[in-house]
Amino acid sequence: MTFREKPGASNRPSSNGEVKIVSGRSKPVWEYAPSTEAKDHISLKNRYDLFVGGKWVKAKKYFATINPANEKKIAEVASASKEDVNRAVLAADKAYKNVWSKLSGKERAKYIFRIARIMQEKARELAVIETMDGGKPIKESKGVDVPLAIAHFFYYAGWADKLQYAFPGKKFSPIGVVGQIIPWNFPLLMAAWKIAPALACGNTVVIKSAETTPLTLYKLAEIIQEAELPYGVVNILSGAGDTGSYIVNHPKVKKIAFTGSTEVGKIILRSIAGTDKKVTLELGGKAANIIFEDAPIDQAIEGIINGIYFNQGHVCCAGSRLFVQESVKSLVVKKLKQRLKTLRVGDPLDKNTDVGAINSKMQLNKIAELVQSGIDEGCTIYQPECVLPDKGFWFRPTFFTNTAQSNRIAQDEIFGPVLSVLMFRTPKEAIEKANNTPYGLSAGIWTDKGSKIFKMVSEIKAGIIWSNTYNKFNPASPFGGFKESGFGREGGVHGLKEYLQV
DSSP states (O other): OEEEOOTTOOOOBOTTSOBOOOTTOOOOEEEOOOOBOOOTTOOOOSEEOEEETTEEEOOSEEEEEEETTTTEEEEEEEEOOHHHHHHHHHHHHHHHHHTGGGSOHHHHHHHHHHHHHHHHHTHHHHHHHHHHHHOOOHHHIIIIIHHHHHHHHHHHHHHTTOHHHHSTTOOOEEOSEEEEEOOSSSHHHHHHHHHHHHHHTTOEEEEEOOTTOOHHHHHHHHHHHHTTOOTTSEEEEOOOHHHHHHHHHOTTEEEEEEESOHHHHHHHHHHHTTSOOEEEEEOOOOOEEEEOTTSOHHHHHHHHHHHHTGGGGOOTTOOOEEEEEGGGHHHHHHHHHHHHTTOOBSOTTBTTOSBOOOSOHHHHHHHHHHHHHHHHTTOEEEOOOOOOOSSSOOOOOEEEESOOTTSHHHHSOOOSSEEEEEEESSHHHHHHHHTOSSEESEEEEEOSOHHHHHHHHHHSOOSEEEESOOSOOOTTSOBOOEETTEEOOBSHHHHHHTTEEO
16 A cells, blocks of 8 residues: 655554544545556457367357456457357267266266366466456455366366265266356356366256356366367357357257346246256345344444445345344444445456446446435435546445335345345344345344354245355355245255256
8 A cells, every 4th residue: 555645744644544634734645556467477369269069169240248347348259149059069969978978977077177277277367357357356356256166176076976975875867968057247156166066967068158258268168178178078158148048948958057137047947848957047136134233243344345245246145135233223334334435446457456347338227227216215325435437337335224125226136236224123023024025045144142043044035044254155065045046056965966867
C-alpha cells in the first residue's frame, strides 16, 4: 500500500489505516499500489475450434468472447451446430464402446490423475484466463477456482478403481455418453465437478461451456490432449442455448448434468420426459444467512461478505438473504457498512481487488433492474463510495435494509453483489422465514450454541448448510439442492452414484 499526500496535508495515519484531518487541512489519501498479475506467461489462440474426437474441428459459425472488465475481444470461439453436436456424441459413443468402458478402473485413474497433474503445472495460466474471460478477481481464481478444480480430478482419480467399496454388495455399470452443460460463474470448477466423476465411473463426455466463458474449457481440452486421453472420451463444445438443447435431445446421450437457471432446468425436464435419460440439475438459490445474537459478530460479518460479495455474487449458493436477530441488527448493519467501505472494486487482475467485473452486459442489466425494484418498493439502499472504471461491466457492492419478505429483491435470485437484510426475533421465526422461498440450495447459521445449530439444521430445507462459516467446499462433500434448486448431488460418493447404473 502506498501513501499519497495532498498538498498541505498532515501525514498522521489513525489506528484503522485512514489519515486524520489536522487543523482543517485537506485529507491525504491511502492507496493500494497496483499489483497486477502478469499475462505474458499465458498462451491464447485468436480462434478456438471445437474439440471433438480428440481433434480440433472447425465450425461454420464463430463468436467473440470478451473481457468483461474492459469489453475487449479476447478470442473467437466456435458455435456448435446440430451436426457438430451429433459428431461429438458419435465420437463419445464410439470411445465408450471401444475403449473407455473396457479399461480397468486402475487405468482410467491414471488418465484422470495425469489431467490433474498437468492442471497443477498450468494453474497460474488457468487462473489468469479464468479471470480475463469471467471478470472474477485473480485472487479468487488462484485461491479457489483452480485449486478446487484440480482437487476434484485428484479425488475422483482415487475412486476410479475403488467403486466396489463405494457401493458394497451392489452391481453397478457406467451409463454411457453423458451430456454436460455448465454455467459462466465457475467455468473450470463446474467442468471438473462433472467431467471427473463421469470419467471415473467409465462414461464418456460431451460438455458445453457457457457462451460468455469458453476459454478455460478449451485450455482443458489442450490439457486432455497432453494427457493423451483416448480420442473421443471427452468432447468440448461451445455455443448458445441451441447447442445445449441439441445435447439434451440427442438419443445417444444417456445422462444430462446441468448447472444453471431454474427456468432452463424446467425446460430440460420437459424435453427428456418419457425418455430413459438420467438427469441431475443444480439450479438457482436464494440462501438464508442467519445471524443470532449470541454469534461471533465480527466473524459473522466476514461470513456475510464471503457469502454474497464473493465472485460478485455470481454464486448459486450465495447468502443473499441476511436474517439478523432483532437485538443485534443495528450493530450488524453498522459493522457491515464499515466493512463494505474497505472492499476494493476494480481490475480483476489486480491482486488487491475484492470485487471484480459483472460477467456480461445482460447480467448487469438484470442486477440493475432488480435493484431499482427494491428502491421503488421502498427498501433502503446502501452502497459504499467507490470509483468504477469507465469501461466494462461494474456494480457496487450493495445491501438493502427495511426489506420485507414480499419484496422482489428478497424473493428473486439476483445473481449479483446485492444483499437483502431482514429481521427475526425467535429461532422458529427464522426457520419459517428461511424456508419461505421456492429455492432450497444452501443456508448459513451463526451462533455459539451447538444445540441451536442442530435444531436449525434439522428444520431448514436446504441441501447444504454451513455453521459459523460460509462457502466452504471440498470434493469429498456432496453438493446439491431441494425444491426449485434442483436434485441430484455433485461431489463425494454421492457424485459417483449419479454417473452409474446401480
